[in-house]
Amino acid sequence: METLALVILVIAVVGVALVGAVAGLVVTRRRKPGPLPDTHTDVLGTPTADPEAPPVELSAPPATIEPEAPVEPEAPAEPVAPPLERPEGTASRLVRLRQRLAGSQGALGRGLLALLSRERLDEDTWEDIEDTLLTADIGVAPTQELVERLRSRLRVEGTADPRAVLREELLALVDPTMDRALRVSGEGDEPGVVLVVGVNGAGKTTTVGKIARILVAEDRSVVLGAADTFRAAAVEQLGTWGERVGVETVKGEEGADPASVAFRAVEEGRRQGVDTVIVDTAGRLQNKQGLMDELGKVKRVVEKQAPVTEVLLVLDATTGQNGMIQARVFSEAVDVTGIVLTKLDGSAKGGIVVAVQRELGVPVKLVGLGEGADDLAPFDAGAFVDALLGG
Numbered sequence: 001m002e003t004l005a006l007v008i009l010v011i012a013v014v015g016v017a018l019v020g021a022v023a024g025l026v027v028t029r030r031r032k033p034g035p036l037p038d039t040h041t042d043v044l045g046t047p048t049a050d051p052e053a054p055p056v057e058l059s060a061p062p063a064t065i066e067p068e069a070p071v072e073p074e075a076p077a078e079p080v081a082p083p084l085e086r087p088e089g090t091a092s093r094l095v096r097l098r099q100r101l102a103g104s105q106g107a108l109g110r111g112l113l114a115l116l117s118r119e120r121l122d123e124d125t126w127e128d129i130e131d132t133l134l135t136a137d138i139g140v141a142p143t144q145e146l147v148e149r150l151r152s153r154l155r156v157e158g159t160a161d162p163r164a165v166l167r168e169e170l171l172a173l174v175d176p177t178m179d180r181a182l183r184v185s186g187e188g189d190e191p192g193v194v195l196v197v198g199v200n201g202a203g204k205t206t207t208v209g210k211i212a213r214i215l216v217a218e219d220r221s222v223v224l225g226a227a228d229t230f231r232a233a234a235v236e237q238l239g240t241w242g243e244r245v246g247v248e249t250v251k252g253e254e255g256a257d258p259a260s261v262a263f264r265a266v267e268e269g270r271r272q273g274v275d276t277v278i279v280d281t282a283g284r285l286q287n288k289q290g291l292m293d294e295l296g297k298v299k300r301v302v303e304k305q306a307p308v309t310e311v312l313l314v315l316d317a318t319t320g321q322n323g324m325i326q327a328r329v330f331s332e333a334v335d336v337t338g339i340v341l342t343k344l345d346g347s348a349k350g351g352i353v354v355a356v357q358r359e360l361g362v363p364v365k366l367v368g369l370g371e372g373a374d375d376l377a378p379f380d381a382g383a384f385v386d387a388l389l390g391g
């Protein structure tokens with residue numbers, strides 16, 4: 001009996017030993033990918049890992065084994081700070097842009113001057129003058145007014161210099177008395193808040209970036225709000241504009257509520273105590289009501305933080321009558337206080353300046369004359385007319 005018990009005991013001990021050995025083997029197998037943590041870091045650095053090790057294994061088990069494997073990838077992110085750009089000052093950009101304006105718009109003035117300098121100003125000539133003005137998008141009513149004025153003055157004053165008369169009359173149409181100052185300052189410690197509206201593609205985002213550069217060139221501090229959440233690329237685009245001149249951009253996810261992004265931007269601007277917050281908005285023209293609702297909400301929500309000091313409507317000068325229709329819709333949706341005419345470099349139709357000011361009763365405050373970062377300048381009536389007339 002004792003012998004039997006002894007035998008059973010021996011069998012039990014051997015059995016336990018065997019089970020232990022098998023279990024040990026399994027555990028060892030499981031631990032086989034022990035070196036993985038190293039390989040894990042290697043994947044992100046130099047590819048020294050065993051080429052046979054499939055990448056799938058790399059990401060699965062190691063987390064439970066050595067979760068604290070050194071995470072080095074953060075380190076190289078540090079030195080990426082791009083050098084800040086110093087934007088061009090207003091004075092020199094005006095000179096450069098004046099030349100460019102003369103290049104794109106000079107044909108209108110030259111055409112008019114050639115016609116007005118004819119020996120006899122007969123009906124055909126006046127019709128040609130009218131056609132030239134209409135082709136330049138000045139609009140029907142201003143064209144008729146201008147022709148009437150020119151007719152009577154050249155008749156009455158007889159030998160008067162047609163160039164001088166034309167200059168005076170064009171200047172009167174463009175209206176040098178309009179207040180074109182940008183309202184970029186707020187009351188007291190509040191930042192100025194500039195909302196930039198307009199249809200996508202008009203150059204809205206680009207214009208926000210360019211305005212920021214003008215302000216930075218004037219040593220003003222700025223925060224940007226990328227509330228055009230309709231298009232993710234527009235948000236990124238604006239972020240890049242800001243980074244280039246060291247200006248922070250408050251962003252929202254694609255599809256986020258534009259009003260909430262605008263609100264956060266102004267909130268951030270106040271927190272930082274900046275001079276100006278510029279907010280890029282979405283310009284979906286799905287229908288007038290939708291646009292009114294959206295822009296109205298952005299403005300209302302922003303004004304819980306600080307009053308909006310300027311609403312700039314960005315219009316593409318090359319879109320002619322279409323641009324005018326957009327202008328009307330936007331001005332009904334929100335109280336536009338200034339117009340930015342972009343792409344005047346790509347259009348000989350500078351007359352749109354007159355047409356849009358007449359239509360909205362709001363001054364053109366800035367003009368875009370190229371894709372370059374500093375190709376935006378304050379609008380100056382005299383310089384514009386001189387550019388039309390070629391100097």
Ligand SMILES: Nc1nc2c(ncn2[C@@H]2O[C@H](COP(=O)(O)OP(=O)(O)OP(=O)(O)O)[C@@H](O)[C@H]2O)c(=O)[nH]1
Binds near residue numbers: 368
């Ligand atoms: N030639 C010229 N191109 C311009 C001017 N302003 C803007 N652009 C170009 O117009 C294109 C559209 O500009 P965006 O700023 O992206 O237009 P947007 O209205 O913001 O459109 P979304 O980003 O879709 O909202 C870009 O290629 C700009 O470089 C200008 O004054 N002259």
